[in-house]
Amino acid sequence: MKYRDQRVVSAAREEDFTCQFCGAAVSSEAAGSLHRNHCPRCLASIHLDDKPGDRASDCHGRMDAMAVWVRQNGEWAVIHRCRTCGVLHSNRIAADDNSLLLLSIAVKPLAEPPFPLGLLERSMAQESGVQSE
Ligand SMILES: [Zn+2]
Numbered sequence: 284m285k286y287r288d289q290r291v292v293s294a295a296r297e298e299d300f301t302c303q304f305c306g307a308a309v310s311s312e313a314a315g316s317l318h319r320n321h322c323p324r325c326l327a328s329i330h331l332d333d334k335p336g337d338r339a340s341d342c343h344g345r346m347d348a349m350a351v352w353v354r355q356n357g358e359w360a361v362i363h364r365c366r367t368c369g370v371l372h373s374n375r376i377a378a379d380d381n382s383l384l385l386l387s388i389a390v391k392p393l394a395e396p397p398f399p400l401g402l403l404e405r406s407m408a409q410e411s412g413v414q415s416e
């Protein structure tokens with residue numbers, strides 16, 4: 284286990300990169316996390332891993348951040364979906380990730396509900412037995 288951790292650290296150090304989707308210059312050292320696996324500006328990633336950090340996938344498709352969820356400890360994580368093969372990965376967010384973009388992903392289902400919000404109000408009123416005027 285110790286050996287594996289060291290390998291991950293040294294791999295991360297070599298991974299300063301320019302985001303091929305938005306052009307941001309990304310330093311892996313600034314992340315405050317051991318493996319930066321997505322761009323802090325556009326949150327896009329590349330499908331390199333089967334398991335986090337293993338670099339075992341040869342898909343290399345673009346992965347878009349499509350959802351945010353909250354882990355048991357309250358930490359936010361991002362769900363990435365690969366455009367090429369459709370696989371879903373959950374990734375921890377980094378301290379310098381684009382917080383505005385994270386928020387907009389998080390509220391998107393609320394901002395674009397699949398039904399009119401007026402209908403929701405009516406059905407909630409029916410469930411609680413309250414007559415809405
Ligand atoms: Zn980017």
Ligand SMILES: [Zn+2]
Pocket residue numbers: 330342343344365366367368369370
């Ligand atoms: Zn893929």
